[in-house]
Amino acid sequence: xxxxxxxxxxxxxxxxxGAAVAAAFPTLTMAEKPPDxxxxxxxxxxxxxxxxxxxDLAEKMTSGTYxxxxxxxxxxxxxxxxxxxxxxxxSVIELNPEAxxxxxxxxxxxKEKGPRGPLHGIPILIKDNIDxxxxxxxxxxxxxxxxxxxxxxxxxxxxxxRAGAVILGKTNLSEWANIRSNHSTSGWSGRGGLTKxxxxxxxxxxxxxxxxxxxxxxxLCAAAVGTETDGSIVSPSSINGIVGLKPTxxxxxxxxxxxxxxxxxxxxxxxxxVRDAAILLGALxxxxxxxxxxxxxxxxxxxxxxxxxxxxxxGVRIGVVRKYFGFLPAVDEIMKGALDALTAQGAILxxxxxxxxxxxxxxxxxxxxxxxxxxxxxxxxARLGPDAPVHSLKEIIEYNEHHVTTEMPFFGQETxxxxxxxxxxSNKEYLNALKKNHQLARKEGIDAVMDKYKLDALVAPTxxxxxxxDLITGDHYIGGSSTAAAVAGYPSITVPAGSIxxxxxxxxxxxxxxxxxxxxxxxxAYEQATKARRQPRFLSTAQTNLEx
Numbered sequence: 001x002x003x004x005x006x007x008x009x010x011x012x013x014x015x016x017x018g019a020a021v022a023a024a025f026p027t028l029t030m031a032e033k034p035p036d037x038x039x040x041x042x043x044x045x046x047x048x049x050x051x052x053x054x055x056d057l058a059e060k061m062t063s064g065t066y067x068x069x070x071x072x073x074x075x076x077x078x079x080x081x082x083x084x085x086x087x088x089x090x091s092v093i094e095l096n097p098e099a100x101x102x103x104x105x106x107x108x109x110x111k112e113k114g115p116r117g118p119l120h121g122i123p124i125l126i127k128d129n130i131d132x133x134x135x136x137x138x139x140x141x142x143x144x145x146x147x148x149x150x151x152x153x154x155x156x157x158x159x160x161x162r163a164g165a166v167i168l169g170k171t172n173l174s175e176w177a178n179i180r181s182n183h184s185t186s187g188w189s190g191r192g193g194l195t196k197x198x199x200x201x202x203x204x205x206x207x208x209x210x211x212x213x214x215x216x217x218x219x220l221c222a223a224a225v226g227t228e229t230d231g232s233i234v235s236p237s238s239i240n241g242i243v244g245l246k247p248t249x250x251x252x253x254x255x256x257x258x259x260x261x262x263x264x265x266x267x268x269x270x271x272x273x274v275r276d277a278a279i280l281l282g283a284l285x286x287x288x289x290x291x292x293x294x295x296x297x298x299x300x301x302x303x304x305x306x307x308x309x310x311x312x313x314x315g316v317r318i319g320v321v322r323k324y325f326g327f328l329p330a331v332d333e334i335m336k337g338a339l340d341a342l343t344a345q346g347a348i349l350x351x352x353x354x355x356x357x358x359x360x361x362x363x364x365x366x367x368x369x370x371x372x373x374x375x376x377x378x379x380x381x382a383r384l385g386p387d388a389p390v391h392s393l394k395e396i397i398e399y400n401e402h403h404v405t406t407e408m409p410f411f412g413q414e415t416x417x418x419x420x421x422x423x424x425x426s427n428k429e430y431l432n433a434l435k436k437n438h439q440l441a442r443k444e445g446i447d448a449v450m451d452k453y454k455l456d457a458l459v460a461p462t463x464x465x466x467x468x469x470d471l472i473t474g475d476h477y478i479g480g481s482s483t484a485a486a487v488a489g490y491p492s493i494t495v496p497a498g499s500i501x502x503x504x505x506x507x508x509x510x511x512x513x514x515x516x517x518x519x520x521x522x523x524x525a526y527e528q529a530t531k532a533r534r535q536p537r538f539l540s541t542a543q544t545n546l547e548x
Contacts, residue, residue: 044086044538047078050219051535054122054276057222061110061121068103068110068121071222072166075123079169079220087201087538091214093128093192095169097135102166109164118279118305120164125224127212128170128192129177130154130267131256136167140258141175141189143406144399147389154256155288156225156267163283168221171211177232178208179260179373179419180400181411183474186210186236190407194469197240198536199503200543203466204475206239208232212270213240217536223271223280229260229369231463231482233268234494238462238506241496241533243277243523244270246482248513249489250293252284259376261369262293263434264486272533274495274524278304281516297514304520310528312521314346316456318509319353319449324460327479331461331505334498338507338530342459345529350453355484357440357448364440365487367433373419393420410471441488450512457511457522462494465503485510493523496533501544504534 049057049071060066076095083089096102106121115121126132129140131150139145153161160167172192178184186207187195195210197203198218205214209226213236216224226233228246237244245268252267259265269280282304288294320339325332343349378392390396397416400407422430449455460481467476485492485508492510499505507526509519527533 044082047074047219049074049078051272052222053273054118054222054279057122058115058118058120062115067107068166069100069107071121072099072103072123072168075168075221078218082218082538083215083220087196087198089196089198089214089218090193091172091195091211091218092125092220093141093170093172093189093211094136096167099123099166099168106164106166116162116164117283119160119283121166122164122222123166123168124160124280125168125171125212125215125221126157126160127173127209127224127226129173129227129258130157130170130225132157132167132170136170138170138258139191140177141173141191142396143190143403144390144396146191148384149387150256150384152256155253155286155291156284157256159284159286160225165283171209171215171224173209173211174207174232177227177229177258177260179229179369180413180416182414183411185410185469185471186475187469188410188471194471197466198538199241200466200539200541202468202541203503204239204469206231206236206463206466209236209244209270213237213242213244216240216242216270216272219535223269223276225267225280225284226270227257227265227267228482228486229264230365230486231480233270234482234492234506234508235463235480237270238494238508239466239504241499241504241506241536242270242272243274243493243495243527244268245277245281245493245516245520246485246491247281247516248491250291250296251298251491251514251516253286253288253291253294255288255290259372259380261372262376263368263372263437264489274493274520274527275305275308277493278308278520278524281520302517304517307517307521308524309521310525312525313342313529315348316346316522317348317350317454318342318522319453319455319458320349320351321355321458321460321481322352323354323358324479324481328464330500331464331479334500334505335461335507338497338526339459341530342526345525350455353449353453353455353458355445355449355458357445358484361437361440361487362483364433364436365483367429368437370415370419371422371425371427371430371433374422375425411474437487441484442490445484446488446490446510447512455511457509457515457519460508461497462506462508465500465505481508489513491516491519493519495523495527497530498532499534501542502537502539503542
């Protein structure tokens with residue numbers, strides 16, 4: 001769920017053992033810089049793995065320059081110096097106490113049998129609403145869920161382990177994926193505290209995959225996994241200057257992911273480059289008998305990396321969704337440059353190519369999310385068994401009411417209350433709203449405009465730059481383009497397009513169901529033509545005297 005979605009149309013840490021991790025998490029003494037002190041870019045030393053790609057890491061392991069263990073140790077040290085000390089981003093909610101042992105085992109396997117694939121030995125962070133049946137917790141950032149033990153790994157985690165990834169830890173998030181309140185502050189959870197934006201520490205990361213985005217941007221991992229209901233991958237990716245891909249609903253299994261909505265939820269890759277996002281997406285996909293939506297997916301795995309082509313924009317027909325423009329002149333200015341870059345690379349722009357139904361399915365989306373949240377969350381909690389700390393949405397509400405100072409110090413749970421008041425999924429109100437969503441977002445929405453203009457894809461600004469974090473009144477969201485693709489269940493990918501006073505802004509490519517391969521090709525060609533990503537500088541505030 002993205003930042004304040006319903007209103008905007010609407011640390012715990014398990015220590016590892018060993019000297020490497022002791023060095024990664026030094027004790028902060030009174031003589032050292034407190035986390036809130038102003039920072040200059042010079043305060044953060046460059047890391048050896050800064051901006052390194054998954055392919056580069058694999059090559060260095062093949063050559064013997066690095067091992068999975070040494071890479072894992074370096075990322076742990078980086079987390080210690082940037083996430084716990086220094087800027088104290090709080091993007092990582094928990095580390096995997098088995099990470100180094102897993103890396104050692106994968107190094108041994110590489111030596112004896114060779115690598116399993118491109119992710120062999122690569123450290124990946126995953127969002128704290130994705131089940132792991134190990135020594136880490138899965139809480140959606142809520143203290144109510146501390147002590148819950150999933151019976152098995154989420155299907156996507158099984159896929160990552162099968163690919164040879166090192167699950168480095170869990171990332172912080174907007175609690176309950178930002179569905180608890182209309183007035184929430186993105187990036188805050190009762191368990192993990194507030195995630196800071198690495199570009200300007202007083203600005204918001206957006207949500208709900210806040211920690212995944214900030215961690216990737218800050219080079220705390222090779223890549224990360226986020227989840228989205230509406231904007232929760234693409235919005236924080238845009239605001240934190242990285243690539244984020246929200247797949248078609250069903251391409252990546254949701255089994256073992258704490259849910260909001262089975263009609264809109266999906267997990268997806270978050271990375272610094274399109275190539276890395278493509279590598280990670282390939283590992284995440286697969287048919288899962290426990291998630292019926294995946295039955296419509298590819299029976300044969302797709303090698304998304306083979307789809308990459310820097311010349312792929314020539315002759316491609318791209319529609320410009322002007323209805324998603326106009327919320328901030330500086331964003332429109334960046335988009336003008338982005339559109340010029342697409343044209344220069346041979347793309348044929350149809351401008352405007354508006355989705356005429358934008359804004360007409362906002363109310364029905366809210367109704368669907370309320371109904372599905374109650375039904376899907378109760379179903380998920382039932383899987384945890386009788387020993388779970390909470391067993392229903394009703395019990396979560398009661399927990400929050402009894403722990404106001406820790407769970408609701410800044411905002412309430414009015415969305416939870418509205419969802420709890422809803423009836424079963426057989427109710428006519430729900431069925432009509434779901435039908436309306438699909439009619440207006442799919443048939444009369446994205447599909448209609450693409451048919452009308454014979455388009456290959458659509459583009460729009462992903463989001464505004466990050467706003468100043470406000471724990472008193474909540475998020476100050478002013479615009480974005482996630483909703484049509486989210487409600488339709490269609491794919492979308494955001495790529496860095498520029499910045500406003502040093503704060504990143506992304507461009508989104510989206511289109512029909514199952515068009516990930518095409519969108520990845522277009523996004524890659526745009527990325528290679530523009531090279532817009534810039535590393536964060538961990539400044540205390542946005543530098544309004546900088547050039548845009």
